[in-house]
Amino acid sequence: MIIVPVKEGENIERALKKFKRKFEKTGTVKELRDRQAFTKPSIRKRELVKKAVYVQKLNLKEE
Numbered sequence: 001m002i003i004v005p006v007k008e009g010e011n012i013e014r015a016l017k018k019f020k021r022k023f024e025k026t027g028t029v030k031e032l033r034d035r036q037a038f039t040k041p042s043i044r045k046r047e048l049v050k051k052a053v054y055v056q057k058l059n060l061k062e063e
């Protein structure tokens with residue numbers, strides 16, 4: 001359960017923004033989307049390798 005402490009006189013939009021940020025950090029929505037369709041472990045591994053290659057290329061460009 002996500003608890004957002006609201007100070008007295010604080011704007012409701014600010015509290016809602018804090019709630020949304022905390023909710024995103026939990027990764028609940030991402031996990032639900034991942035569970036909607038099964039992906040084979042080989043495809044997951046392939047995506048991880050592609051991401052690692054992409055990040056490595058970005059790091060090499062910076063240097």
